[in-house]
């Protein structure tokens with residue numbers, strides 16, 4: 602196992618179970634919520650904030666930001682695995698493609714369509730599945746999501762195509778995370794807060810997002826086994 606990697610420069614051990622938000626601020630908030638005492642900074646290199654410590658169940662937990670998009674998530678996931686991570690759970694935000702989803706609700710990924718370049722570069726041509734046990738342990742409604750490269754997509758027909766393929770929400774890292782974990786035979790899953798409604802450009806308020814993130818932290822931690 603490595604102790605030093607190129608982009609993550611760990612100051613603390615990496616736990617076998619890792620929560621992976623895109624947003625470094627969410628990494629700090631989830632670490633403060635879930636790690637007992639003061640979370641120790643694992644990494645700040647390249648602005649990819651990560652934290653490690655002991656969680657309420659008495660076992661180690663790491664929360665590490667991936668940054669935005671598949672290429673950054675792939676680097677972070679590969680290096681976490683080199684450093685000892687074995688179970689990876691993305692805790693993200695997503696945009697609703699389906700009118701059935703509400704701002705602030707949680708959604709777990711039953712599959713991720715590879716709409717992004719990184720997961721395709723890793724060989725994905727079909728929907729990528731999460732680890733079934735980890736997925737089943739997430740107490741949140743499940744749906745197919747699509748991982749895309751563009752947040753500001755100038756072509757609305759792409760979203761229409763993903764809707765036709767069954768996607769109910771869009772984000773940017775899950776497919777790559779599932780592809781990297783699968784390459785190593787490791788478990789990965791994803792739960793997201795619905796932060797946007799794609800068709801109307803409605804966006805969740807900051808306070809509502811904080812509350813939903815906290816709920817996501819509870820759901821994610823409850824699903825992520827210590828061993």
Ligand SMILES: O=P(O)(O)O[C@H]1O[C@H](CO)[C@@H](O)[C@H]1O
Nearest residue numbers: 622623624669693694772773
């Ligand atoms: O909130 P996070 O986890 O970063 O996830 C979503 O938010 C970012 C875009 O705003 C992308 O990273 C997307 O996947």
Ligand SMILES: O=c1cc[nH]c(=O)[nH]1
Nearest residue numbers: 694695696772773797
């Ligand atoms: O609309 C959205 C919201 C969050 N993340 C995305 O990638 N898209």
